[in-house]
Amino acid sequence: MDDRIVKSITRLVIPFIQLYGIFIILHGHITPGGGFSGGTLIGTSLILYTLVFGLLPSKKKFSHRMSQIAESGGIVIYVGIGLIGLFLSGQFLTNLDAGFPIGEPGELFSAGMIPLLMITIGIKVASTMVSLFHLLIEGDLDADHPGIR
């Protein structure tokens, strides 16, 4: 699919999709949506990039090392936030009693740890979708005609 029009359109559209995805993740605690749906949006934009520009350039964009870091990093941050709650107020995953700033309900920086968790889930879902998509393509390539990349 190395059609000139498709490539230029995707180059135009992908930043806006990602921007919208980040918007949904950040406003997770104000408007509907949140980590899962925002992460899927960003993941789909990267999959669109892989579809249009082929596997190898997108592997450079979202390399294997990065997906590994995003995967384990997501859980480490999540558990870290939970541990903050554990140390400060004795129960795992506590929100406001553990000193997370409540802020003004309805504002962007409000609701204590919820936006942080939403961002972690967003990164996690996006990187999982993309690495699964890459793995499935590689698996398929090896299955049909091994060796061709």
Added chain:
Amino acid sequence: MQIIQAFVDHINFIGAVALFLIGLHTVVTKKNLIKRIMGLNIMGTSIFLFLVAIGNVTGGVPPILQQDPNVNYINPIPSVLILTGIVVVVSMTVYSLSLTIKIYEMYGTINQDELTYLIREEEIHD
């Protein structure tokens, strides 16, 4: 007449149960592996439809805080359970799809009958 009225009242739940059984029927009877995975997805979605139908309040508003106090919201808990359940069904589908790729690579077929035939043949050989 009264039965049809009762039928219409419970249409969400009957639809969910129908989807569940259609999914189960596809998983059990279909021979193509990918069709069986699709049947699994249908079963998962039917349970989420069932959960949404439980939490639904007619004339309810999605559970985002509204200004005027006397608006009634739908029950938020089933929607949270669904958000968690969707990810589970997705990851199970991806895993079974990756197995199907490998089975196709090794056996060259995705049909369940041919597969069992080939496996039994190998068992006789070794």
Added chain:
Amino acid sequence: MKKHLLSLLFLIFFGILVYSIMEMPTMQNQEAPSYNEVTEYYIKNAVNDTGSVNFISAILADYRGFDTLGETIVLFTSVIAVASVLRTVKKKEGEDY
């Protein structure tokens, strides 16, 4: 023949389930048994407990946060599981995981 028998079995099972749904408490309003004091608690004090306006993200991240941790781990294991199935041993040493 076996196929028809099986579909008949499924039809009977469907009939039983539909009959039993008729007796289930399926009213779609606030008198439903599932709309109990837990839901009212969430709707009333989710805002001042967690500060988030969207109750679903409040429950998802704060009240039932451990479920979501389980979710992220399901995502993590699905990548590892698919990698362990599909990831052929790379000739060049760079590719690991």
Added chain:
Amino acid sequence: MINQLPIINMLIFLATALIIPLLSKRTFKITLIFGFIMLLCVVTSSFFLIFHIAEHGAILYQFGGHDSKIGIEFKVDLMAAIIGLFVVGLTTIIYIYSCGDETEGVEQKEYGRYYILLFIILFAILGIIYTNDLFNAYVFMEIISITTCSIISIKRKKETYAASFRYVMLNEIGSLSYLFGVALIYMVTGYTNIDWVSQSIQSIWQLYSINIIIALGFMIVGIGIKAAIFPFHIWLPDAHASAPSSSSAILSSIIVKVYIVVLIKLLFKVFKLDILNHFHVSTILVIVAATGMIMGSIFAIAQKDIKRMLGYSSISQIGYIVMGIAMFSSLGLASAMFHIISHGLMKAALFLSVGIVIYKKKIKKKNDFEGLAYEMPITMSVFTIAALGMIGIPLTSGFISKLTLGMASLDHRQGYLIIIVVLSGLLNVIYYLPIIISSFLKSEPNTYHPFKIEKVPWPMLTSVILLGIGILTFGIFPNLIMNMITQAAELFGLI
């Protein structure tokens, strides 16, 4: 600080699972030792947990400090602590075995991934044992089912993929019907916390009895599929035949038992006794267990592949455990729990010794075991101890669990169950004894067998010896754990 222990145990396993990929640069020995240290500290902490709970009663741990019906809650009672210690202890022994077993179909590259999956399974098992929330149990059930399938399919052989595909399909149907049961219960009660659900069920089950009976049916079928109880056991033998021996040891001695613990929690904590007696669940379970015990052994006799035979024999042993549960009495529950532990030890010993035999001699068929005991004395002696335990010969833990099962059935005027227990014991003899006899007595004519210990990596031997000692100690001194188990069984408030 004490009631933080359950969550700390789980986080240790999660941390090890995340650190292993980072260690992959260094030699593999360090990852193995690192994992072993982590396992040891969790074993000590769960030891500590048992003694604490024995005195002070169950630990209640609400996440996020919310009230129990609002948030998620861990309830670590004595049974959860005992089973937790059993799971972690047995996994340490299997872990020692898998350190030595490099070549058994799992390439070096896959090895890091195998251990990541192993530690995530341990995380999810501790989670599902401790949790007091129905939906949270579903999430952990999913983690276990996806990791168990990938442990089986990590061995890149043709038949492993087909076997694990069937396993994924059946497992997924099991968890979805369990979820359907949870949705039905949520529809009627509005809670997902086990204590609150059982509280509100006791009061309204006459009103919505249809909901309760269908939820009970779906949940028992769902967990039955996952725990390979008789009519739904189709996936277990194929999964065992093709899986690496350490993962089939984990599968059949630990993961199947965890689902039975979930069944115990479900039956006796959510649907308390009067609902179960009203719907005659006890007779249904007894029939299912009895057929399982008999049919499992009959199928096992007909098998040629040794691992498939062991798979069928674990199905019949699961029938014993379900029989113990189906008596709805605290002594029956105690015998079920004791059999969970003793069968776990015996089945792990059988699978690991067969794994050593396959590792050294590459044979898979039952009747190629001639004269094996001379070449591999230690492995075959442990295999014999475990096989005698399965049959129920005294001095082994298998005998004690059969004895307690018989006593429990006598207490409740269900004496006819003893006939089934004895009959299935005889059937076990038919398929275990020929292997022992052929390996010890039959040997190639006039070949002199110098008595020598087999040249097998030392970790594999130590783990098998440890299991043999475990079977014998629990057989000779059962009261080490028996009084703790009876104390745990009384907590369920059965007769």
